[in-house]
């Protein structure tokens with residue numbers, strides 16, 4: 001298995017638009033993101049469901065349901081974090097195997113504890129690895145999922161292109177990511193909650209004072225909606241879909257290789 005320092009040593013291709021977790025730090029975005037998730041791994045699950053008022057569970061189930069008809073047997077969950085999305089996919093889709101990949105060893109350690117506790121080691125495996133240089137051969141997986149991960153990629157196009165590469169022809173990528181609601185009053189309420197409430201609660205409960213300020217900043221900068229499906233097309237996906245959830249707070253994207 002590669003060390004974190006090894007997988008993070010790829011050349012940085014960050015753009016001037018890049019929002020990083022720590023502005024006072026010279027490390028590239030990828031290293032900063034890995035460090036930030038290492039810092040918050042212990043409180044991540046609790047804060048995730050608490051701050052989203054549990055709605056993220058509905059979004060996750062909806063995303064996984066889009067794969068039910070194709071009955072994927074070999075699944076890759078990119079940016080798997082603490083493994084909740086992959087565990088839900090395992091439960092709902094009953095595939096032969098899921099591999100979860102992430103750049104944060106801290107997050108993967110939490111996932112590993114869950115895997116051991118549930119005795120799922122033969123069906124769910126986690127690997128330290130980078131979405132922009134996935135340690136798998138081309139045309140390997142029936143489906144790839146990413147929940148709340150793409151916004152954190154250092155080079156979005158490179159990450160999505162590599163996801164396309166490891167998918168089998170005809171395989172689907174299912175991607176969930178926060179987006180920006182556009183209509184009054186949800187837009188204003190969301191803005192207030194995300195920019196003022198979330199960072200304060202995050203600061204109290206997590207060990208990282210910047211993590212929950214980086215969250216709204218990275219969502220604001222992220223190319224959501226049509227801009228994202230345009231990128232999916234550019235890197236090789238077809239039949240792309242963009243399905244806004246809960247007034248556009250989150251969006252489910254689907255692309256076929």
Ligand SMILES: C[S@@+](CC[C@H](N)C(=O)[O-])C[C@H]1O[C@@H](n2cnc3c(N)ncnc32)[C@H](O)[C@@H]1O
Pocket residue numbers: 030033034037048078079080081082083084085101102103104107129130131132146147148149152153154159
């Ligand atoms: C917000 S968490 C989402 C975790 C999980 N998918 C979930 O739904 O709870 C984002 C995850 O993306 C991972 N990540 C960020 N950039 C990555 C990259 N280039 N390759 C792999 N994982 C990455 C982070 O380490 C973090 O665990």
